[in-house]
Amino acid sequence: MGISGLLPFLENASEKAHVSKFRGCTAAIDAYCWLHKGAFGCAEKLAKGEDTNGYVLYCMKYIKMLQSYKVRPILVFDGQHLPAKRLTEEKRRNNRRSLKHKAAEMLRLGNVLEARKYLSQSIDVTHKMALNLIKECREKGIDCIVAPYEADAQLAYLNISKIVDFVISEDSDLTLFGCNQILFKMDINGNGVLVNADKLNDCMKLRSDKFSFDKFRYMCILSGCDYLDNLPGVGLKKALKFISVTENPSIYNALSQISSYLKLSNVTVTDEYRENFMIADATFQYQIIFDPKERCLKPLNPISPNVDLKHCVNAGSKIDDAVAFQLSLGNLDPFTHKQVDDWDPDSSSLPTFSIWLKNNMFQTMIKTSKDPIIVTPKKIKRRVPLEKEIVVDEEHEEDIMVMYKKMGPFKSPVIKKSEDIDVLIHGEIKMTSVNRCSSGFNKNGPTVVDYKNGLSSRFFKKNDETNKNENNHEPMVSLLGAIDNLIKRRSDEIIAVDKNETKDDQKISPIITRKRRNDFENESNVKDNLDKRKCEEKVPTSKVTPKQTQRVVSKRIIKKQTSILTFFSK
Structure with a gap:
């Protein structure tokens, strides 16, 4: 199964990767690889013919692991055998029979x-086992598709057509079908080996201008594959050497020169081998697959006019599209075409990204480089909807203010140009409105302010009679009087404190003078050490009399009064 030694050969094009790298992507999976591993755990029950779902549970563990990393799986199952692999399948069947004995x-x-x-x-995975897994996946909303022939070509088509982002498989032959990214040997934890097709020229050690994917496919077929056995003594290294040296554009003509290029005198390339080589090459390129978008059969790649159709004999044959559709759903047995299920995707509830959506709705969700995905922004709803739709005219200012009132988070008063603006300040003081000059705002001139309504606070009550007189400023005078009384009261407190301090200074003053220090020490009952500390700490730099403090306070009061008067006079 696969090409011998291909994965080690692709070391330069591969890297260790985890499925979390493909978060948000879609993966196409070779389901028969998981089924063979799952059948190994319940082989004894299967051999005895007992009912078991151990292989289904094994596959669902991998699916749950992929879904935990936001990877959407699509399971692909093998269909009927290709004519090219008839001999290979007979060998496998005989091998399983001998293992049972x-x-x-x-x-x-x-x-x-x-x-x-x-x-x-010796266990052989049957379509009945595959159908049990398909039914379980349908209940979980997971897409499954049965290939007309081999799953490898179907996996490659899903990847080439951008329906999936990468492929998970164990068969190294998959690289020859043209997949872009393949994750091999993935374990239950999501770790595997990722092979990138863009780096295949590094493996062949060819420049990008000398490399082509056809040369890579020719090399792999020469080394031996499922569709053609290798020549004696020719492996990957010698096949690479031949492909690198030959410059003949026709591989059919170049094959006759292998013995001379590789110096293999005992190897003879017959015409039959060259014909089989071209048939194997056509099988990799033009194998029949099922297109879920158009729901019909088609070749993997469009057949070019210069291709001889006789070389496509092993690529599969087309059948009726309706029968092919039922086979792809798993409703028919791939070998006998007997009906085994009756599931209809058109009458079932499918997930948004299902490949079985009718009218090919899922095509709009496929990511392509030519057609980027355009996300339309959502309309933002208003926090407070309008009670009534208002048509605003630029000439009417009242309508604009009404609209502002209804859209705002709180109810504001209706404001007109000719009326006063009442401003509510969050506090204890409420100030009345200030009228603008009737002549309007002049950009170059000063703004005229009219204080006819005066001030209003918790300290001063509003007098309606005084408001009628434009030249009356009793609120302002009362405010100045309150400030004057407050300053006088504060000055009296300062004078009282100064008097007490002067009395203390008079008591301590004998300590300060040096002449009377000895007499004071004899008369006092305080210890000498404490007296000396007090003398050092409480020596005043200058003496201030009560009259001097009163003068300073009076000067401060006068300055404050004059500054307030000048402010309000402006």
């Missing part, structure tokens, strides 16, 4: 462990 012999001898080993290797 060995398992029976081991059971007769009592070697249970060896018998289980042979039984697990």
Whole structure:
């Protein structure tokens, strides 16, 4: 299964990767790889013909792991066998039959462990087992598709047509079909080896102008694949050497020169081998697949006019599209075409990104470089809807203020140009409105302010009679009087404090003078050390009399009064 030694050869084009790298992407999965591994765990029950769903549970563990990393899986199942692999399938069938005989012999001898080993290797995954997994996936909203022939070509088509972003498989032959990104050997934790097709020229050690994907495919076919056996003594290294040296554009003519280029005197390239080589090459390029968008069969790549159709004999044959559609859904057995299920995607509830949506609705969700996805912004709703739709005219200022009133978070008063503006200040003081000059605002001249309504606060009450007189400023005078009384009261407190301080200074003054220090020490009852500390700490720089403090306070009062008067006079 696959090409021998291909994955180590692709070391320069591969890297260790985790499925979390493809968060938000879609993956196409070779489901038969998981089914073979799952059948290994319940091989004894399957060999005895007992009912078991162990292989289904095994596959669902991988699916849940992918969904936990926001990767949307699409399972692809094998269909009927290609004519090119008829001999290969016969060999596998005979091998499984011989393994069953060995398992029976081991059971007769009592070697249970060896018998289980042979039984697990002899298990063949049938379409009935695949259908059980398909039904479980349908309940979970997971897309499944059965390929007309091999799953490899169907996986490659889904990747080439941008329906999926990458492919998960165990078959190294998948690289020859033209996949862009393949994740091999993925474990239950999501770790695997990612092969990128853009780096294949690094593996062949060819310049980008000398490299082509056709040369890579020719090299792999020469080394041996499922559709053609290799020539004796020719592996990947010698096949690479031949492809790198030859400059003949026709691979059919170049094949006759292999023995001379590789110096293999015992190898003879016959015409039959060259014809089989071209048939194998056409099988990789033009194998029949099912297009879920158009719901019909088509070749993997469009067949060019210079291709001989006789080389496409092993690529598969077309059948009726209605039958092919039922086969792709899993409703028909791929080998006998007998009906085994009756699921209809058109009458079922499907997820948004399902490939079975009718009228190809999922095509609009496929990411392409030519047609980028355009996201239309959502309309933002108003926090407070309008009670009534208002048509605003630029000439009417009242309508604009009414609209502002209804859209705002609180109810504001109706404002007109000729009326006063009442401003509510969040506090204890409420100031009345200030009228603008009737002549309007002059850009170059001063703004005229009229204080005819005066001030209003918790300290001063509004007098309606005084408001009638434009030249009356009693609120302003009362405010000045309150400030004057407050300043006088404060000055009296300062004078009282100064008097007390002067009395203390008079008591301590004998300590300050040096002449009377000795007499004071004899008369006092305080210790000498404490007296000396007090003398050092409380020596005043200058003496201030009560009259001097009163003069300073009176000067401060006069300055404050004059500054307030000048402010209000402006």
